[in-house]
């Protein structure tokens with residue numbers, strides 16, 4: 561019988577299937593595995609279901625030569641915590657959970673857009689503080705999203721779901737950057753480059769994968785191109801944004817606000833960001849619904865099942 565390790569507690573439905581179908585061992589901690597645990601997981605298990613924060617780096621694969629592990633069935637669509645080339649060189653396949661996460665993550669992007677544009681976090685804090693003195697015509701005025709221009713960086717599954725919600729729900733104009741034009745169900749303008757996109761939009765939303773190719777894609781230069789009234793929304797990965805440059809841009813009023821679900825040094829969130837009223841901060845909630853986390857878990861288990869029965873992995877990276 562193959563030894564299967566799942567590196568975090570899962571929903572009840574996924575746990576029940578993992579135990580009955582795979583006799584899986586489920587690690588009890590909710591925190592990422594230590595380096596020593598990761599090396600041991602490669603040496604001691606045939607199949608591992610890792611997730612965000614489990615750092616399967618090239619160095620870790622080097623520390624576990626000829627691993628027993630044959631598959632990392634990642635729980636999550638983003639796999640920037642796994643060095644896929646090093647895994648493949650070690651004979652370890654990698655799969656992920658695309659699609660299952662799309663709608664929930666797009667919903668969180670819209671939540672961040674609305675909360676930041678309409679100052680919802682600030683308003684909620686005001687009410688809770690007991691200091692609210694009542695409605696008046698110029699109280700806490702925010703930005704009206706309807707009819708504004710949205711720039712999407714990463715018009716893939718989630719970026720497209722965000723753009724659809726923004727266009728059909730809020731009448732927003734959609735613009736994007738991509739290597740080639742995309743077929744969309746809404747009118748969408750392809751910008752010449754990222755700076756050109758940043759310069760013309762009211763909201764810039766990030767939905768690219770993390771990793772070396774997109775690290776600090778949003779830097780001081782891009783932030784400087786944005787309008788002073790514009791908002792930056794990040795549901796992608798924290799490292800896509802140079803967080804120090806973002807803090808500087810917010811402090812100097814170069815941009816008006818930000819809505820963040822992810823952080824460069826997650827779960828550390830700089831005190832400077834936590835102190836800013838114009839910033840909405842969520843704890844990586846993109847996929848956090850019972851249904852979606854179960855769908856992600858089942859997808860990871862489907863990849864284990866395919867591997868064990870010699871079928872093609874449905875979601876091979």
Ligand SMILES: NC(=O)c1ccc[n+]([C@@H]2O[C@H](COP(=O)([O-])OP(=O)(O)OC[C@H]3O[C@@H](n4cnc5c(N)ncnc54)[C@H](O)[C@@H]3O)[C@@H](O)[C@H]2O)c1
Pocket residue numbers: 637638639658659661662665713714715716717718719737738739767768769770773774777795796797821822844845846847
């Ligand atoms: N906040 C969350 O909880 C959460 C949840 C799910 C996914 N995510 C993140 O969202 C990412 C996207 O997921 P997806 O399913 O939409 O992936 P996807 O592969 O369908 O879409 C990513 C898109 O980004 C494009 N892209 C890559 N580099 C680019 C660049 N430099 N400039 C412009 N476009 C670029 C790709 O061509 C692709 O179209 C994941 O990799 C993950 O990191 C976050």
Ligand SMILES: O=C(O)[C@H](O)CO
Pocket residue numbers: 611612635636637638639661846847
């Ligand atoms: O990439 C994803 O699916 C989410 O960020 C959770 O890992």
